[in-house]
Amino acid sequence: MTTVGILYPGFSAEDDYPRAERLLGGDARLPLVHTLMREDAHRVDALRDVGSEDVLADGAQAVAASDGPLDSIIWACTSGSFVFGWDGAQAQVAALQEVAGVPASSTSFAFVDACRRLGVTSVAIGATYPADVAERFVEFLGKAGIRVLTMTPRGIVTAAEVGTLTEDVVLDFAAAVDLPEADAILLPDTALHTVELLDRLDARVGKPVLTANQVSVWQGLRLAGADHARDGLGALFAAGGPRD
Incomplete structure (x- = not known):
């Protein structure tokens, strides 16, 4: 075990x-x-x-x-x-x-190691955070050589509010931030419920969706x-x- x-x-x-x-x-x-x-x-x-x-x-x-x-x-x-x-x-x-x-x-x-495992070098990010915080994640990924093609912030201030987002909202958010040329989509907030949606997220966008x-x-x-x-x-x- x-x-x-x-x-x-x-x-x-x-x-x-x-x-x-x-x-x-x-x-x-x-x-x-x-x-x-x-x-x-x-x-x-x-x-x-x-x-x-x-x-x-x-x-x-x-x-x-x-x-x-x-x-x-x-x-x-x-x-x-x-x-x-x-x-x-x-x-x-x-x-x-x-x-x-x-x-x-x-x-x-x-996130960095997961991208490397899957051979992901370019990503689209759907961030629940305010933009100034989310930009720090973009910088962090850049240090690992991961190219962020687009970053969409949702601007939510508290983790408690993020935790209330419904399954449909999460699925729609992932689809909305995708770009065809992105290897994967990243949803970086551990306050976001995703574990029971992982296969559905991948199927919705037709590529890996990596969640926190x-x-x-x-x-x-x-x-x-x-x-x-x-x-x-x-x-x-x-x-x-x-x-x-």
Whole structure:
């Protein structure tokens, strides 16, 4: 049994993780700890507080203490990682790994690694964030050599509001931001419910749609050496073994 610890800020779409456990078929566990969110705001200062080293250290200690040995640990917050920039996000992961004592990553790096796994070099982004925050994700991907052809911000300030978006809204949003020349579509907010929509998202646009909670789970399994091919979780999981 593979155990991936999930550090999740606040409350919005955390129920995607037990759903992912069910879809994984019982051979992986995803114990989740809610990390401290003093202010629910997609704003740079608030996001830097959400992803601060002391907050993540407390979360790592809590998930390890509550659920036994871990195989890997993931900071499941895209904006709370890319807002630090590439070097800052690397330092964030290194500090988390030191505290947890197991391989660690964040959702921002999970997007990069997922694109590499699928051979994706150009993307369209559908961001729920305000534009100034979303542009930092574009810059982050650029550091990895991933070309963003278009970025459509939705301008939602709070994770709580993002968590209320319906399935039809998510499907329509993915279709609306697509460009024919994009290799994949990225939906970067872990506050967005997507785990039960992954195959439908791919089918709707005819190409891989990578979502934040999807890539977070996949990255945790990859770091634990358990990223074999699986059905029901989109093209990323269906791809199976390493190509990167």
